[in-house]
Amino acid sequence: MTPIKTLFTPPGNPRVALADPSRDGHTDLDHLTSGEPLIGKSLMTSLNRRTFVAGAAAISGMAVLPRSALVQEALPVLRAAPSMAQLAPAGFPATPVWSYATQGAGLIPGPEIRVRAGERIRRRLVNDLPQPTAVHWHGIRIENAMDGAAPLTQAAVPPGAGFDYDFVAPDPGTYWYHSHNRGWEQVARGLAGPLIVEDRAPWLGEPGAATRELTLVLDDWLLDANAELVEDRWDDLHAAAHGGRLGNTVTVNGAAYPDLEARPGERVRLRLINTATARIMPLALPGLSPRLIALDGHPVPPRDVETILLGPAQRADVVVDVPLDLEAPSALFIDAGNGEWVSIAAIAAGGQPLEPSEEALLPLPAWGTLRAPDLAASQRETLVMEGGAMRGMSEAVYRGETMDFRELASNGMVWAFNGVAHGMDTPMFRADLGRTVQLEMTNRSMFPHAIHLHGHHFEVLARSGALNTSGDVRDTVLIGAEETLEIAFVADNPGKWMLHCHMLSHQASGMMGWFGVG
Ligand code: C2O
Ligand code: CU
Numbered sequence: 001m002t003p004i005k006t007l008f009t010p011p012g013n014p015r016v017a018l019a020d021p022s023r024d025g026h027t028d029l030d031h032l033t034s035g036e037p038l039i040g041k042s043l044m045t046s047l048n049r050r051t052f053v054a055g056a057a058a059i060s061g062m063a064v065l066p067r068s069a070l071v072q073e074a075l076p077v078l079r080a081a082p083s084m085a086q087l088a089p090a091g092f093p094a095t096p097v098w099s100y101a102t103q104g105a106g107l108i109p110g111p112e113i114r115v116r117a118g119e120r121i122r123r124r125l126v127n128d129l130p131q132p133t134a135v136h137w138h139g140i141r142i143e144n145a146m147d148g149a150a151p152l153t154q155a156a157v158p159p160g161a162g163f164d165y166d167f168v169a170p171d172p173g174t175y176w177y178h179s180h181n182r183g184w185e186q187v188a189r190g191l192a193g194p195l196i197v198e199d200r201a202p203w204l205g206e207p208g209a210a211t212r213e214l215t216l217v218l219d220d221w222l223l224d225a226n227a228e229l230v231e232d233r234w235d236d237l238h239a240a241a242h243g244g245r246l247g248n249t250v251t252v253n254g255a256a257y258p259d260l261e262a263r264p265g266e267r268v269r270l271r272l273i274n275t276a277t278a279r280i281m282p283l284a285l286p287g288l289s290p291r292l293i294a295l296d297g298h299p300v301p302p303r304d305v306e307t308i309l310l311g312p313a314q315r316a317d318v319v320v321d322v323p324l325d326l327e328a329p330s331a332l333f334i335d336a337g338n339g340e341w342v343s344i345a346a347i348a349a350g351g352q353p354l355e356p357s358e359e360a361l362l363p364l365p366a367w368g369t370l371r372a373p374d375l376a377a378s379q380r381e382t383l384v385m386e387g388g389a390m391r392g393m394s395e396a397v398y399r400g401e402t403m404d405f406r407e408l409a410s411n412g413m414v415w416a417f418n419g420v421a422h423g424m425d426t427p428m429f430r431a432d433l434g435r436t437v438q439l440e441m442t443n444r445s446m447f448p449h450a451i452h453l454h455g456h457h458f459e460v461l462a463r464s465g466a467l468n469t470s471g472d473v474r475d476t477v478l479i480g481a482e483e484t485l486e487i488a489f490v491a492d493n494p495g496k497w498m499l500h501c502h503m504l505s506h507q508a509s510g511m512m513g514w515f516g517v518g
Pocket of ligand 1: 136138149178180313452454498500502
């Protein structure tokens with residue numbers, strides 16, 4: 001065990017972790033703490049405290065188009081619209097964002113959607129944004145037409161229009177929903193929210209289980225000195241060729257440095273969700289004996305974890321035991337990227353102490369819905385990732401034309417999958433319905449990637465790096481620089497499924513493709 005003391009924020013360290021936005025995103029990934037170093041220097045101290053008015057004025061002036069076609073049937077509404085959010089600490093200006101709302105003003109993160117496993121989720125997306133949008137239900141093994149993967153499974157919904165989503169959520173776990181059109185801008189502006197599918201069999205409150213659960217949506221924002229989003233860098237090719245468009249302010253449930261109250265002696269299930277567009281988050285909960293119980297919604301045999309590594313779009317369910325003598329406020333820490341751990345949420349003792357559980361931790365009930373891969377009869381496929389700064393690629397095909405790196409870059413492409421940048425015309429591969437696909441992924445670049453497959457969960461078979469454990473079942477996997485990783489899944493969900501890097505500026509600049517099933 002690393003001495004846990006090193007995880008505490010050094011005295012005098014500002015409780016706001018911010019980086020210089022102009023820095024390169026590259027870090028050495030050997031020890032997995034990739035991403036933009038969060039520098040201990042506080043942007044918030046230099047924030048202009050003037051009252052914020054411009055954003056609010058801009059929002060009230062926004063034209064809302066008539067949508068008579070949408071007022072007929074009553075599906076619960078999920079409205080995407082500009083709003084304001086207090087991302088920076090109190091006393092600093094609110095930030096103009098784009099967010100989801102069920103009624104009234106939008107929230108950061110979006111309103112929690114919660115169903116039981118096997119139940120339907122029905123939402124009418126109403127687009128009050130100035131751009132077309134679509135909602136993707138990340139990690140749900142969904143019916144293809146409801147996947148929200150514009151433009152592959154539906155056309156993006158224009159401003160003033162809507163789209164009805166109606167699907168079953170088959171597997172329990174921690175998920176999220178987010179925009180899937182211009183995600184590198186729309187998710188970065190705030191269009192993301194938690195989606196919780198409750199366990200089939202009772203778990204919470206059972207002997208050895210947690211008595212309470214808490215969803216923690218972690219995000220990363222690129223703010224300027226007025227706490228406004230830096231808006232001129234959505235298509236920043238320099239950032240895209242590095243670690244992506246990284247932020248400088250980490251929020252927990254939409255707030256900078258919130259206080260989370262915990263009763264001494266209680267056992268709590270934390271549902272951690274990384275909704276950042278680029279930041280890999282190494283997390284730690286010193287003094288709380290964190291044990292991992294699920295990854296990307298899928299249960300794992302409980303294991304002690306010193307740190308939890310969450311790439312963009314990944315989730316982890318972690319059980320913590322709050323000690324009876326929690327005195328000095330504990331905290332959720334993030335590796336600032338330079339080996340310095342900084343606090344992003346305080347955990348303070350509050351309420352009546354509980355009798356700590358004597359029971360061994362109860363594992364989550366198994367899904368029972370996922371077919372085991374048949375490796376003896378698998379279809380073998382490969383995915384080679386190339387491009388980015390410092391390594392690049394000699395050439396790749398973009399829109400049917402072979403181009404050199406310079407020409408690709410002039411088309412906004414700096415990455416390729418299997419020699420094709422943004423290959424949306426033809427699938428990377430096709431699989432018959434029910435066939436096991438064994439996919440060997442090789443990262444020939446100098447940056448890590450968070451590879452996400454739509455419509456399926458996969459088993460991690462083997463790896464050359466230290467990021468993943470064999471047997472883990474996930475929907476998004478981190479692959480470090482120059483690593484090889486093998487996964488397998490049963491292609492049992494018919495349709496066209498996107499496969500992309502969830503560092504959304506990498507997705508925008510070439511790391512994007514799809515596969516066909518059935
Ligand atoms: Cu979470 Cu294709 O996305
Ligand atoms: Cu990537």
